[in-house]
Amino acid sequence: MAKVLVVTSGKGGVGKTTSTAALGAALAQTGKNVVVVDFDVGLRNLDLVMGAERRVVFDLINVVQGDAKLAQALIRDKRLETLSILPASQTRDKDALTPEGVARVIEELREKFDWVICDSPAGIERGAQLAMYHADQAVVVTNPEVSSVRDSDRIIGMLDSTTERAKKGEKIDKHLLLTRYDPARAARGEMLRTEDVLEILSIPLLGIIPESEEVLRASNLGMPVTLSNPTSAPSRAYFEAVRRLEGETLDVSVPTERKGLFDWLFKRSVA
């Protein structure tokens, strides 16, 4: 049974696209059939982060409007044969997405893949609502910063009220992914701690992705970080997150770059 997962946040720039690419690749690296779908119509970037920008011919809008078959628009990743991407349109506007068309595409993707991961646009408008509508599970990407936490709270409210599952009276599994976390600053009281964010948002923790140079390096190269450097701290955090998505129970820790005693001091179990 395929699972539809939305990666969402409300606020822009917190790491939705980076996390979609990393989680999608990490699941594909474990042998699952995965498709990542870019819902950010007009501002597509998932193709660029995944290094597939020069291979886009057809996109989600073309498939939604019936101008192209799904198989024509799907791009198979060159490095991972179990990973595909369905890009968004760069030229059209978001009104070109119709609820019926999206429903049809998601249904077709459910038949082909184990995981359908939808990269939501920022905001709470139509595009974001369509991206979350069919989700069975949601990853709420949050930075340890006040505006991001506030927007995440709003998005959690929407997940519980405006999605298909919510309308049927069913639950949608929500997971918190804390990104750009700096354990040293949190320990010094300069940044919201994991416990603070968890207490405020009260949804289960999927993982803590530490702030890392590797993330920018990966997007420079057009690779999900879990592929460009699988042993780096953010990659290990994404691999752990994926195991939790698959139902494993693991203690959450903040992985650090293995450099020495100083890093070891901050590698503590936090939840």
Add this chain to the structure above:
Amino acid sequence: MSFLASFFGRKTSAPVARDRLQILLAHERAGEGQSELIATLQEEILEVIKRHISVDQDKVQIKMDRGTGVSMLEIDIEVPETRPAVKTA
């Protein structure tokens, strides 16, 4: 670092962020009709006052200060000077 910061009397900022968020979100979750509440109050209070004294719409300020335990509704009305009728001899 943290002991140095506290030694020099500089408070850490994360607890402030947490407290602000907790207060804000408690209110935001309570309902989105809250923002309309102020506008409705302003309108209705003004109506009542107008029955007795004529006040300028712009001279009425209504503010809401949301706290953890108590919220304060502040109504500030500038009443026009009522001149006592001066008797001229």
